[in-house]
Amino acid sequence: GQQVMQIPQYQHVQEGEDFTTYCNSSTTLSNIQWYKQRPGGHPVFLIQLVKSGEVKKQKRLTFQFGEAKKNSSLHITATQTTDVGTYFCAGNYGGSQGNLIFGKGTKLSVKP
């Protein structure tokens, strides 16, 4: 079936270092979303990418969608302790009515 692979599973960084998580699908996606789950919390929507090659920024976070719409990345510049949590990508194969397929997530820890 359809699968979204996400790496790395864990990432430990020193505060101020950059962080990147990657998602890859074997088939073309309609769009991809990113969610953040704080420790003990629930996933919260961050952003949706729809267009081929799209790049979006939210302060220190940069989201990219590949030209072939099969891969995506989330990059955090100069991590802060507030960035701690698990970041999930979620691929959509079926347009506005499609179900999301979640990656397994990347758990980020930030050492002050």
Place this chain on the structure above:
Amino acid sequence: DGGITQSPKYLFRKEGQNVTLSCEQNLNHDAMYWYRQDPGQGLRLIYYSQIVNDFQKGDIAEGYSVSREKKESFPLTVTSAQKNPTAFYLCASKGFAGANVLTFGAGSRLTVL
């Protein structure tokens, strides 16, 4: 404030018992979802419902049942047939207008003793 309410937050059960997790939303969303989260496994879809009185199996429906008698409510029953029910259960909803974005509840953590 609009949102999704899940209850209970923590639940303990003995083996062989059925338990029902509640999910209520006041977002006027049409679609509702149940996910299971295990460490390192991401979110796996159990059941979903796009309209009242209709629901579909997700990837891991075995040992679970749902109902959708009201638009606002989508309870999940974890039956004794579920072999490994200890997990964190997340309910989510989505409106059909606008972006295909999920809003999640705070989750219910089930532990089987």
